[in-house]
Amino acid sequence: MVDFAALKNAHPSSWQAAAEDWLSLSKHALEAAQEIRDQGSRPLKDNWTDAVGQQAAGELRYLADRFEAGADIMRGVTMVVDGLASAMEYAQRTLLHALDLAEAYELDVDADGSVSTRGEVTSEKLTHMTDVSDLIKEALRQAREADALALPELNRLMSGTCEADPAKALDEAQTSASHTQMNILAAGIPKGDDPQVVRDWWAGLTAEEQRQLMLAEPVKIANLDGIPEDVKQDLRGRDGKYDRVKQVQWALEHWNDTSIDKLDNNCTNFASESLRQGGVKEKPDSGWGPGWSDDSWGRDDDADSGWLDERTDYSKSWGAAENLQNFMLENGGYEVPASEARPGDLVFYEQAGENEHIEKGNTHHAAVVTAVTPDGDIKYTQHTTSRQNVSLDGRLPATEKAEGEQRVRIVRVSPSWY
Structure with missing residues (x-):
């Protein structure tokens, strides 16, 4: 257990340096892995076709x-250690702030x-004593919870070092590590029981x-009592067009809800529905219904599946990645570099x-940015296949191995039609 002296x-x-080494x-x-395939297994398969050559190619x-698979597991270690380093940094900062207040x-x-x-x-000093004591307790809680989350995940990753199935390492080990990283970071945020603790912590x-x-x-930050209102407004969006926090919250809560999968x-x-749930208003066709215009975005409330329904109940930009990307870029949205991505942006694969x-x-392909970690890793949430808070950098190599080189575009939605 992390005690006062250990945290101080x-x-x-x-730990951050260790995370960079693992990366x-x-x-x-x-x-x-790529070198072995390019210089070994593929040439053998193509040029040494007898049983011995094929066996050698199989071994390679x-x-x-x-x-x-090892690369994906080590990427998972990177995530957990990086999350732990950040959480401990926040907890230590909270502890040192408590000591400054004392x-x-x-x-x-x-x-x-x-x-x-x-x-x-005096009564004033007693109040101060309570505030400082509560802040110290909060710092220790953060550190202990982060530590308790990291240890079993690192043990799980260690037990998978002999894994030879890249898909399993990616979909199970790395995904679990990504979720643990997010849980560790969430542990560094007060539970919200005492707004004064939240104010002092922030x-x-x-x-x-x-x-x-x-x-x-x-x-979590936007819904925490004690966080300054201007911070919450920054998170939700100052232009009043829609609520980015509601959009992200809906995506995180419905990542595996297949009841909305009609296409x-x-x-x-899924990306369009997240925007709708965040408050983005539809852009209807001029009187003819959303499915009949290239310059419209929306769906009917009773939208259903089927060949005809897809053409009459959904706009072209609602359910096709390229159409949604182009529509948003032509109607107030704009592309941002990956280094400037933030929750609520859309990810497109070209x-x-x-x-x-x-x-x-x-x-x-389209997905929703639902988090960006302190080391700059973009986490996205999507449907078909349903995934929650998985790493863009961590999964991109497997995507490119299966589908070829991709250009990843980050689009920030900023409706200009209302």
């Missing part, structure tokens, strides 16, 4: 798969974190730490490499 003297920066190892492993494919209020804090007053005891964070938490956990492929249907089923230049 912790060095989260060393580097993951990238090297992925490069090794197995080795490449081991490296790729000094300002002329209070003493013992080696175990207990608080006492100097001189005469005031003690640096501007950069506040920004990081707003990107990583917008729903053959529902990635864009085919940049060769694929016999997807035309080059075609935008064929």
